Amino acid sequence: xxxxxxxxxxxxxxxxxxxxxxxxxxxxxxxxxxxxxxxxxxxxxxxxxxxxxxxxxxxxxxxxxxxxxxxxxxxxxxxxxxxxxxxxxxxxxxxxxxxxxxxxxxxxxxxxxxxxxxxxxxxxxxxxxxxxxxxxxxxxxxxxxxxxxxxxxxxxxxxxxxxxxxxxxxxxxxxxxxxxxxxxxxxxxxxxxxxxxxxxxxxxxxxxxxxxxxxxxxxxxxxxxxxxxxxxxxxxxxxxxxxxxxxxxxxxxxxxxxxxxxxxxxxxxxxxxxxxxxxxxxxxxxxxxxxxxxxxxxxxxxxxxxxxxxxxxxxxxxxxxxxxxxxxxxxxxxxxxxxxxxxxxxxxxxxxxxxxxxxxxxxxxxxxxxxxxxxxxxxxxxxxxxxxxxxxxxxxxxxxxxxxxxxxxxxxxxxxxxxxxxxxxxxxxxxxxxxxxxxxxxxxxxxxxxxxxxxxxxxxxxxxxxxxxxxxxxxxxxxxxxxxxxxxxxxxxxxxxxxxxxxxxxxxxxxxxxxxxxxxxxxxxxxxxxxxxxxxxxxxxxxxxxxxxxxxxxxxxxxxxxxxxxxxxxxxxxxxxxxxxxxxxxxxxxxxxxxxxxxxxxxxxxxxxxxxxxxxxxxxxxxxxxxxxxxxxxxxxxxxxxxxxxxxxxxxxxxxxxxxxxxxxxxxxxxxxxxxxxxxxxxxxxxxxxxxxxxxxxxxxxxxxxxxxxxxxxxx
Numbered sequence: 001x002x003x004x005x006x007x008x009x010x011x012x013x014x015x016x017x018x019x020x021x022x023x024x025x026x027x028x029x030x031x032x033x034x035x036x037x038x039x040x041x042x043x044x045x046x047x048x049x050x051x052x053x054x055x056x057x058x059x060x061x062x063x064x065x066x067x068x069x070x071x072x073x074x075x076x077x078x079x080x081x082x083x084x085x086x087x088x089x090x091x092x093x094x095x096x097x098x099x100x101x102x103x104x105x106x107x108x109x110x111x112x113x114x115x116x117x118x119x120x121x122x123x124x125x126x127x128x129x130x131x132x133x134x135x136x137x138x139x140x141x142x143x144x145x146x147x148x149x150x151x152x153x154x155x156x157x158x159x160x161x162x163x164x165x166x167x168x169x170x171x172x173x174x175x176x177x178x179x180x181x182x183x184x185x186x187x188x189x190x191x192x193x194x195x196x197x198x199x200x201x202x203x204x205x206x207x208x209x210x211x212x213x214x215x216x217x218x219x220x221x222x223x224x225x226x227x228x229x230x231x232x233x234x235x236x237x238x239x240x241x242x243x244x245x246x247x248x249x250x251x252x253x254x255x256x257x258x259x260x261x262x263x264x265x266x267x268x269x270x271x272x273x274x275x276x277x278x279x280x281x282x283x284x285x286x287x288x289x290x291x292x293x294x295x296x297x298x299x300x301x302x303x304x305x306x307x308x309x310x311x312x313x314x315x316x317x318x319x320x321x322x323x324x325x326x327x328x329x330x331x332x333x334x335x336x337x338x339x340x341x342x343x344x345x346x347x348x349x350x351x352x353x354x355x356x357x358x359x360x361x362x363x364x365x366x367x368x369x370x371x372x373x374x375x376x377x378x379x380x381x382x383x384x385x386x387x388x389x390x391x392x393x394x395x396x397x398x399x400x401x402x403x404x405x406x407x408x409x410x411x412x413x414x415x416x417x418x419x420x421x422x423x424x425x426x427x428x429x430x431x432x433x434x435x436x437x438x439x440x441x442x443x444x445x446x447x448x449x450x451x452x453x454x455x456x457x458x459x460x461x462x463x464x465x466x467x468x469x470x471x472x473x474x475x476x477x478x479x480x481x482x483x484x485x486x487x488x489x490x491x492x493x494x495x496x497x498x499x500x501x502x503x504x505x506x507x508x509x510x511x512x513x514x515x516x517x518x519x520x521x522x523x524x525x526x527x528x529x530x531x532x533x534x535x536x537x538x539x540x541x542x543x544x545x546x547x548x549x550x551x552x553x554x555x556x557x558x559x560x561x562x563x564x565x566x567x568x569x570x571x572x573x574x575x576x577x578x579x580x581x582x583x584x585x586x587x588x589x590x591x592x593x594x595x596x597x598x599x600x601x602x603x604x605x606x607x608x609x610x611x612x613x614x615x616x617x618x619x620x621x622x623x624x625x626x627x628x629x630x631x632x633x634x635x636x637x638x639x640x641x642x643x644x645x646x647x648x649x650x651x652x653x654x655x656x657x658x659x660x661x662x663x664x665x666x667x668x669x670x671x672x673x674x675x676x677x678x679x680x681x682x683x684x685x686x687x688x689x690x691x692x693x694x695x696x697x698x699x700x701x702x703x704x705x706x707x708x709x710x711x712x713x714x715x716x
Contacts, residue, residue, distance in 0.1 A: 024672065025639040029629035034605045037639075040671045044610060044664035046656065054667060055656070055684045062651075062683040062705075065712075072708045075512050079707075080106070080700035082450050082507040089431050089447045092121060092419055094412040096157040096179070101128070102147055109695035110135035111147050113162075115179070122444055131182050132162065144687060146695075148172045152179075153200040155263030155414060161189065161198060161206075167657040168689025171195050189231065195222055197254035204231040207255040207268070208238065215246065219608070220615035222252025226270055242270045242282060242289050249275035251615050255284070258303045261367045261414040266303040267333060276497075276618025277313065283337060292336045297325075297533070302365025305387055308333050309351070309365050313498075313533040318349065326532035328352040328360050328372060330387070348392040351385050359532035361500060362408040364418055366436050371398075371418055373408050378460070378472055378502050378530050380406035382420060384439045396439040405502035419444070423505040425476045425520070426453035451510030455479060458503070463557035465526075466549040469538075472530070473523040473554045474503060475563060476514065483562030488714035489519035489569050491555060491592075495527030495547035496576035497619060498536035512707040516715070519564060525550035525580075541621040542631040548583050555584075555591045570594030570714050572706070575661055575690070576619075578602060582637035582669060585647055594713035595650040596706050599658055599690055602665040604636035605629065610662035638669055643676040651681045651709040653702075660690035681709065 026037035035041065042050040066072055090101040099121045104111040113132040120126045138145040148163035158179045163172040174196060176188030189206060191198075197209040209223035212235055218224050224246060227238035244253045250273025258266045268284035269292070278296035282289040297313035307330040316323045323329060328351040335345060351370060354360060357377045364371040370385045370393075382398040400406050401422060409419030409431070416436040423429040428447040434440070457479050462470040481487055490513065494501055501522055509520060524530045527539035527547040539547040551571075558564050569592050573581040578600020585595050605623045607613035621628035623636075633639060650673070654666035663684060670682035683705060688698055 021642045021644060022640060023643065024641065025633060029605065029623070029626065029633055031606075031609070031624050034623070034629075038603075038606065038668075039675075040668040043667040043671060044662065046663060051664075051667065054671065058670060058682040059684060062681040065681055066683070066705045066708045069708045069712065071711055072704050075707050076700050076704035078511045079508045079703040080696060082511050083696035083699055083703075084109075085450060085507075087448050087450070089429055089445045090121075090126070091409075092431070092444075093410040094157075094417075095152065100131075100150070102149075103128075104696050106696075108133070108135060109697045110138055110145065111695070113147065113150065131179060132177070134164075137164075144168075146689065150177070151198065151200065153203060153263075154259055159185070159200075159203060161200070163196075165689060166193065167687040168655070168691065169657050169659045170689065171659055174198065187232075189229070191235075195252065197223060197226075197252055199255050199257045201228065201257060201265075201268075205229070207241065207257065208235075209253045209255065210235070212236075212238070218246055218248050218252065218614070220249065220251075220612040222250070222612065222615060224248045224253050224272075226253055226255050241284060242272075244272045249273055249615060249617055250277075250279065251612075256300070259413075261416070263414075266306075267308075269300065269308075271300070276616050278618065283333070290337055293338060294336060301363040301370075303333065304330060304365050304367065304370065306333055307331055307347070307387075308336060309363065309370060311360050311363070314537075323350065324353065325534055325537075326354045326359055328363065328370075330370070330393075346390040347387075348390060351393045352383070352395070354532055357531055359500065359529055359535070361502075361529075364408050364411045366411070366413055366416055369416075369436050371408060371434065371436060373406055373420075375500060375502060375530060378474075378500070378524050379403050380422075380502055382406055382408070382434070384434075384436060398434060398439050398441060400441075405504060424503045425458050425474065425505065425522075426456055426510075428505050428507075447505075450507035451515055453510065453514070456514055461557065461561070463523075463550075463553040465546070465553040467546070469526070469546075469550070471523065471525055471550045471553055473521055473557075475558075476520040477563065478517055478519070481519070481563075485559060485562050485565035485568070487519045487564050487568060488517070488710075489521055489558065489564035490710060490714075491521045491523060491551070491558070491569060491571045492577075493523040493525050493547075493551045493554075493571070493573055493580050494575075494577045495523075495525040495539060495550065495580055496536075497527075498529035498533065500524075500529040502530075508703045512703065513710070516711070518715075521554070521558060521563075523551055523554040525554070527576075540619060541628070544620065544631075545635060547580060548587060548635065551580060551584055552588050552591060555588070559591075566591050567593050568714050570596070570710050572596040572598070572710075574598035574600065576601065578661075578665070579604065579620075579637075583635050583640075585650060586637045586640040586642075586645070587635070589645055589647045593648045594710055595648065596709065597650060597652045597666070597669075598706075599654050599661050600652070600665055600669070601661055602636075602669045603638040604632045605639060607665070610664050612660060613662065638665075638672060641669075641672050641676060641678075645678075647673070647678050647680075649679040649681065649713065651683075651706070653683045653685070653705070655688050655690065656684055656686045657688060658690045 084106045093100045111134045114128040116126045146165040146168040150160045152160040174191040176185040199207045206229045224244035226242040229238040270282040273279040281292045295316040299311045301309045332345040362373040384396045385393040404424045418434045430446040431444045432441045581597045582602045623629045654663045673680045
């Protein structure tokens with residue numbers, strides 16, 4: 001009784017008042033109170049009758065406004081030419097003794113999984129051998145298959161687990177494929193649709209976390225049990241290895257099999273997420289599983305000379321020394337096991353400690369070296385670190401151009417080689433190979449310009465946020481632009497999940513926007529990973545407002561510099577960026593005249609109730625708890641809409657098959673805008689999933705709709 005009274009009191013104290021022009025912000029922020037105040041719950045039924053009627057009516061109106069614009073067909077054609085261009089670099093992956101690639105073009109919009117030799121790949125006209133024609137498979141089976149990748153067993157990589165999605169969902173079916181016969185294995189491993197977590201253990205055994213039946217998934221719909229599945233067994237016959245708990249958060253338990261360059265198993269480590277970012281790690285051995293002595297916030301990268309290579313994502317004390325968040329470490333695996341006082345090493349454990357404006361972006365582990373891509377003030381570099389035991393980790397810089405983004409690609413641990421790429425906003429990607437032993441690079445391929453970049457320049461500025469923090473942002477603008485605020489500009493932001501956004505070549509944006517005189521701005525706001533874990537954690541949970549303030553500060557700085565003005569400034573964000581853009585519109589509508597809000601989270605007071613929302617509680621907080629509901633309600637755009645506000649005409653868009661961010665968020669926001677008399681456009685694609693990767697045909701239509709809307713709002 002006492003507990004319920006205290007909970008009720010806390011709810012009342014945390015709740016914002018309803019009498020401030022916010023007709024849909026309930027005074028009762030309990031789950032029941034929020035539900036009772038929601039007049040569009042029917043739109044959360046993915047294929048419900050009322051929901052689909054709303055989608056059809058909204059789509060008809062949006063298509064009339066967008067595809068009826070004379071610019072639309074030009075934009076669609078140009079976008080398709082860019083997205084299906086055969087001049088693109090085929091993304092390479094090491095596949096056995098050769099190179100694999102998944103390719104989509106005008107003739108093969110569903111895509112081909114294919115292979116060639118490295119020597120052939122280096123040429124201008126590689127000789128490709130098709131392994132799987134996804135379009136032909138889809139036609140033969142009558143299913144809208146979308147390619148979701150292949151996982152092949154080292155070292156020969158002739159047996160692969162192929163993931164296919166019906167319509168682009170995250171959930172996939174898995175089938176075993178033999179690259180020597182180029183056929184699916186008769187009687188091989190085959191898994192029904194699900195959000196599986198799978199690793200090869202050996203040729204006849206998988207480690208799998210999946211839906212094993214009633215009560216085997218978390219609240220978010222992800223697995224929490226790991227089992228071994230032997231060839232010929234059904235899922236019901238699989239043997240349990242590890243069990244988390246149904247209350248676990250994050251994206252589900254998974255088992256990683258770490259191997260050396262010859263394919264030998266070095267260790268099996270199970271990742272048990274407690275929430276979005278915190279996880280326990282368990283080492284699988286002959287005697288069962290042991291929990292490793294690791295910080296709950298850490299990223300594991302691999303094993304080298306018996307040492308686990310990982311990045312600490314929080315300050316961590318190791319042998320009485322504090323290792324700051326963001327430090328890349330390598331620690332003898334035995335020292336991390338519980339009750340093991342026998343394994344003590346004098347080897348240096350810190351590989352790289354980033355400075356205040358640096359972060360470890362990506363890590364590739366080899367048998368005696370580690371390759372690291374580093375962001376330095378949102379610009380990239382690559383270094384190789386060699387293991388010298390107690391003598392430390394000498395660093396050798398890889399020679400790469402300055403002021404571009406660099407990325408690590410696929411690795412061949414056996415041959416000590418690594419693909420790497422470089423690109424910029426106006427610089428098309430190029431691809432090279434790194435010889436890890438020497439840190440020498442060899443050029444492999446360069447992509448041609450897919451739009452005219454000669455008219456624009458790139459600059460980097462900083463804006464002062466509400467608490468004085470300096471927020472970096474990039475501006476891509478016409479070289480001869482007059483700084484009078486008249487230029488149409490798109491401001492992009494994300495600000496979440498420790499995801500960094502360095503400069504990137506966006507050919508569809510260049511062709512459809514920059515070539516027409518537009519400005520593109522990318523804001524590296526807090527919540528991202530540009531400056532390491534601290535930059536991300538500064539905007540978690542109750543501090544989320546900092547991301548929104550950072551974004552608004554960049555918008556104001558653009559106006560102060562004369563780069564653009566509110567009349568000509570639009571914003572774009574998707575997924576977590578949909579939180580950012582919807583909140584930006586409700587908090588600062590005077591700063592913008594357009595917003596593309598794509599695949600968004602918006603109803604933050606109900607997001608855990610919509611699959612797979614509960615997996616993100618570590619990022620946003622849990623609105624089912626009174627204290628968390630109080631700070632979430634202060635920004636949740638669905639409840640913060642005001643009928644008397646002057647919002648620009650926004651464009652909200654999502655996908656019926658999105659099983660990562662529920663389409664109900666976008667639908668309900670659009671419906672409430674309409675209820676309050678605010679002009680808006682809403683369009684819902686019926687296939688493609690959250691990633692919008694179904695095929696270039698659909699993607700070209702998607703980008704044409706985006707830029708037609710932006711041109712209407714910002715250029716007309």
